[in-house]
Amino acid sequence: MEKMVLSSKTRAAQSPTERWMRYLGFPGGIALFLLVFYLPAGAGLTGAAQTGAACFALALVWWVTEPFPTYVTSLILMFLLLITRTSPAKPLMDVLGMEVIWLNLLAFILSSMLVKTRMAKRMALWLILRFGRKASWALLAFVILQLALAPLIPATAARCVMTLPLMIVVATIYGSTEQNPTNFGRNLLLLNLAGISVLSSITMTGSSANLVAVGFIQSMTGHRVYYMDWMRLGAPIAIMSMLIMWFIGQKFIFPIKPEDQVPHIEGGLALVEEQHRAMGPLGRQEKKAIVIFGIVLFLWMTDIFHMRWFGVEISAPFAALIGAVLVLFPRYGVLQWAEADIPWHLLIFSAGAYAGGLALEDTGAAEWGVRTLFGGMNLRSIPFGAAFTIVMAVMMYSHLLTTSKTVRTIIMIPIIISMSKALGWDPVSMALPAALCIDWVVGLPISGKPNVILFSTNQYSVMDNFKFGMATCTVGLLLLVASAATWFHWLGITPSFWAMPK
Template identity: 35%
Template structure:
């Protein structure tokens, strides 16, 4: 791994380095006063017709929190704590359980379990071994290697529920490959395509698997809580994975044409070097065997959810399966890690709890419906064909990452809003919100739009303009494929 880090140093910036733009710095400075001012104005203004007092207060808290989440003058989890505290304090909710009870949502437990499973995968070295083995076994040409790296990204999405963790795993392997290929950062077409398709594959694979990122899990929570849906692991997989595969397949070949990839060098030396990296891992360790067994068991339970009642006489939910898998990872003798070794991102858990609290307060008080009603009136959406509404929402959601750089913040803002819009227009909110949620991981246009982008961009193999060109095409194709799926594939699978 020292070779990889050396390569990163030679290329310039470390993959994890991030610089804040002047706009971001300005937003940080004005965030707190702006949030307080807007929240107070909404709180004390005369109550508009059709809006209740509770809804008005919930709207004030939601808007203030939203400004803080976007401008980030303080960590997002602190904003959530403030919001949870204020909701019952100012009378935005009558029952404080609406605010404080969100940390006990089953979706929060699903996130905890996902972090534990990720930690087990990283600690056991199972993900790195799988990636290296597949490349040395099947990567016989540069183009085939590119395709294989995409396949590995999609496979890892099932086992490593973190976009950043998968990028951290894949980039060193890509750097080893390109170093052996003697690829020069900024000049190599192979290097440019490999890194850009790494960004694309990470994002699209994440779209296809519900547990591949916390944003998907949060979106499912909103869909099931506010839209009355029953979306589980297999429902998401059946709905989203085909669109992700189709989009990735189309954009894979576009990338080869766009950057004119050819065979720049032979593959034999590359395979020898990667074989050495694989050999360094030694024989399968007991921890790897345990991790593999637990992950296979967990995925099988997720995949067979519809048959549990007939087999066992009871159903094991998506959340229960995830918690069971996490428990097995932590059990003495059975698992391979301790609680202290589990990298659980508690700040994200608190953020999610606050997001659910303000979102549900706005929904239950009728505030969300009132806002959407005003938007519908202003834009004339009530006269728009429902099919056109679907398409507008999907494309709006797809390109919303140009404004909001956080997937979780976008989910928190947009999914409840789209659910309220659907209810107002008399559209089934579940497919509309699900289709919108499937676009949330396409944060691929510019390096600052996600940590994954920054990690890959830090290698120096592609420029900002390279990424913009490729991403515009990918996002358009992705939105188009999802739009078609809503009117065709969704009906086939009963959504």
Template identity: 35%
Template sequence: MSEIKGNLESDDKQPPIKKKSKMEESMKKWGIPLAITVGLLLFFMPTPEGMSAQAQSSIAIFTGALILWITTPIPIYLTSIMAILLLPLVGAVKDQSVAFGTLGYDVIWLMVSAFILTAAMIKSNLGRRLSLWMVTKFGKTPKTTLFLLIVINFILAFFVPSTTARATLMVPICLILLEVYKAIPGKSNLGKTMMLQGVQADAIATSGVMTATSGNIIAVGFINDQAGGNIGYMDWLLASMPTAIVTMLITFFVGLKLFSFKDETNFTSAMDTLKDELKKLGSFSLDEKKAVAIFIFTVVLWATGDYHKAWFGFEISTEQTAVLSALLCLLPRVGLLTWKETNIKWELMIFAAGAYAVGNALDKSKGAEWIIGKVVDALGLEQMNHALVYIVVVFLSMYSHLIFTSKTVRVTILIPAFIALAKTLGLDPVPLALAAAMTMTYTITLPPHSKVNTIYFGTGYFTVLDQVKYAVVTCFIGACVISLAIFTWFKVIGI
């Protein structure tokens, strides 16, 4: 491993260290006073009608933490620790276990397992072999490699019905590829783009396949039962996959513009060296064979989740599969790792725990629901032109993930509400609810908005602000494409 790294380092220059912009420096300087001021104003202002004191407290802490996570005047895990401490102190949660218990959430175990699987792929050289083969065979340039990873994400959406499982599969491959490209976490725009587009591709591909996440299936249930629709697997695929592909293509090129890496790597001259490195790996080692067996075992369990009950009499969840695979990597004789070699980033676990604690407080206190209700009333949807209603609903649904941290919660609250709204206005509720449902997987703006975001964020290649910038643009593009599809493509396919 060290020999390979040495050869690559001698052939490629390290990416230049990127200096912080004036805007970033200002955000760091004013982040703390801004967070304190906004948080205190929200906490001490008169409680609005219809909002509980508990909801007001959770909104104040959520907003303050959000400002600190984006401006990063202090490490993000310290913000999470403060949030976990404040939630029970100010009454945002009635039981302190709601805040302190988040470190035991399934997403934390998923992240631990992802680090272990990544370490196994690195130690065994399987990840390096796979990455070198991919790059020399298909990824002749960094851009084609990025596009290849997006294609793989879209293919996996058909076979692995879990966004987090797909992220856990893809992140190790991305990390090895970035090592090949000499990308440094926090400094490399190539690494930033690859990881952010991994987040985007996972979410957008999920929107195109009905069975790619349980939220889509729940939404279809509401549409068929409450709106009188007859949406099936192929109906969803025909309606949503074209919008997903168009959105991903546009955002792919947007990402290349937002985070340019033209001067970062001269990979063409290194291609011969990479081919030589692939040859030096020789035949498969015992550790590689073990890693392949564990990797295949993991993929098969994730891809066949719907059949476990019939086959085994019990279901093996995504999280259980990940932990089982991590256990196999660590078992003496069977596995190939020691605990010290796992390189688990515990500061990320603390950040995730705080993020989920704040999000849960917002949901449980009904603070998120109150905000959405006020937004709907403020927009005056009942008095709008019908065409405009479709567009506003799509955009509202798209950006609602800024408040709700759970796709299932969003689907459960918003889809029935939009169906009722359509019936009240005399609109066909099926296309309105379907279009809204297609936006539910775009939970891409902040790390705590989905487990996928958290897993990719854990690589250290992008900041919270980087994700916000790219995601706001991506969500806008996605909402525009879906809105346009309602008036064009939906009519073509008879929805």
């Protein structure tokens, strides 16, 4: 574990297919850029929006195929946005000052603290001793852990930061490292990614975007969504999806070899138990780490009370900043600056990704794409079940178009409510299930904050992320459609699956 660092080296191609993707990705990205750039502008699509979409399309191809390191592609994207005048220089430079970038930086300082003080190792050894006799049970333990944390800590990045050191140590114990990633490591990291995002849809307080959706539903329909209303719809789908992905991930998407089903340690679990016992009682530095992380965790969990208690709201990044100050404080801290494993290349990758996403949103390209998609559908001639499936699919996969959950909510939910009213259906029957899809941002490393953080481990590729993420979203979509025909209908949320528009 002490040798595990987050280097900026390009991840080695794992198969002939990946090598060919790297060869073809470079000209493919340029070809797609030219195709989008020179297409006749559609109705309502400005020149800036079309140019921004072309730049982002090129970057997306290069991020997926990796002819260059991902951070180089991000720098190229920012350069293209500047020279095509899609975005001014200042907003491009300002992305490095965004809260998400700072949260990434501070997250790795806190993770480094847990690694250096050996708290991560102690917790990982305990986890392996309790659940790690077989790889599948170790994976299930993380699903249960993410399920327990989701209602307590709404910030997905905070949950990712808390559990990342454990993921890295457990992956290493099972033989999956940055230099030699295995399917166990892919399953572990991507299952946690799915859990961090998907399980946020269990409650309406799982993310701020959920609350925005609830606000739209109440203001535009007059229907008040209560906490239990959301939970009785969202919890079964989210939990069932995670259990299904736990099973099919290790069996079909990334099958785990028999030799990777057990810890890769000479002496097996007996040695793990011996190492855990040899660590002895908690040391002084470990106790400091517990106190510091406890303070940060307390601030994350009690954010709704901050204004009443302190007269100021302490956001997740600022709480992490307080923790980082305590970690690095001279003489009394637990870490020197040089000991913090901060992947600066990841911050550059993140900056480019958010610059591209903001360009799509600011130029109106993302909104135009969604409105054009809905506007081109004739939903008056099909039954509710078919229309429901189409709308949920658009909502579920729309996170590939824009990186902001709030922006997706602001664009999509009012459109869905207005469309449902026009078709004569209760708008809640479409809008509330659609709102459950907001947190399922698992398709790409640029789709959310935890995605960026976990991608830095080099345990999986962009294509690995896409495969697992699309499988997760498809499982969720199928469960949503099945629920609309059964569970939601019995609760009075959706009409008959075969009801026609009025």
